[in-house]
Amino acid sequence: MQPEYKSKYNTHVIRIVLVLAVVAVVGVTVRSMVIPESFGKYGHYRADAIKDEVNRPIRNGTNAACLSCHPYIREMHLEGIHRTVSCEFCHGPVADHVKDGKVVAKLPKKQGEEIKTLCLRCHNKIIRARPKEAIKMISMPEHLEQKHVRTDHNCNQCHNVHSPMMWVLEARAIVGVEEESK
């Protein structure tokens, strides 16, 4: 007959249970520390991340925002064909100019060659692919020669950048010249 074998010692069992308990506690603590609070609320992501994204500062306003403080420009800009051109495209974002309702800095005004570069970004005939009906195209310096002005003239010497035909039409009205054939 085999002797009944039973250990009087159960420390090994206690040891395993203790180790498992410690692992579980550490695991749960680390998990709660590592995983952000709002994670998994709407899906496998941090729900507060949406708030972070929504609270990103707006840096570009709209033309309406710019023109609400610049009535003189407003009058010209909305009259002319450039009314769809964004103020901030040439002058920079409104956030650099106004903060909390106060003017913090002046936005740069483009000068000379910079203006010409900006104009030709859209109006350069040499770049094809621009629908003729959408936008008036010119090629430099033929345009200047055709208009009998010096070839080092800048666009803004004849054209008001906000309302391109304003001065031209006024001048024509004063002198009484009919529109030239194109």
Place this chain on the structure above:
Amino acid sequence: MMDAIQSEISRDRRAFIKKVLGGTIAGSLLLVIPAGAMDVPEQIPGMREQEGPFIKGKKFVFIVDITRCIGCGSCCVADKNEYQVPDGNYRTWVERYVIDDHDNVYVDSPNGGLDGYQKPRTDIPHPVRDTFFVPKLCNMCEKPSCVQVCPVGATYQTKDGFVLIDQKRCVACSYCVQACPYSVRFINPKTKTADKCTWCYHRVRKGLLPACVNVCPVQARKFGDVNDRNSEVYKILHQPHVVSVLKPGMGNKPSLHYVGLRREVV
């Protein structure tokens, strides 16, 4: 009788002086008080009344009209200004396609179109048959592969259909950069996280159009609610138009549609 007239005149005088004083004071106050906080009128109706974590009842789509784009790069400038994107990275960019009469296709995008297209291509041996511009941005897929591959849940799709990035959680492993079939993602060297176009989620939630849509001078970029039957985007998507998406075979189901998309682009 005379007295009555006299008193009438003196009362008028008093009223007049009161009015003048009031007017001057009020007028001078107008000069002293600075104009209130930046007043930006709402561009997407009903967005400022929206509450809760997600936009309700609206499904936004983005439409790019290739037949209108003039390649001025306003959109790229606005985008760089809005997000202060580091040089050499582009959340949106404009590509120029040139096709010669031998049907060779040449594509370039110098500095992402940020400086516009000032010069024609001179390296094409044959006469040019056709050229056009194609603006690119996030396709905001209905089944985004970038979200699928993110190991830490940093890229996610909101219930209103926007695919966004959690800047605090991203570990910049670049899985999503590789997974995106449209190459719109990049690792932002400033934040050291993945970054991409969000269709200006922060602006849309505050009732403003995305920055690029707002500045486009020829309305080549359109953004709107396709659930609204009177919107322009609904009309484009539900009436006969040449409308397509990029790489439809990938199965990502983009919400970005192109009007007049050519075979060469897809």
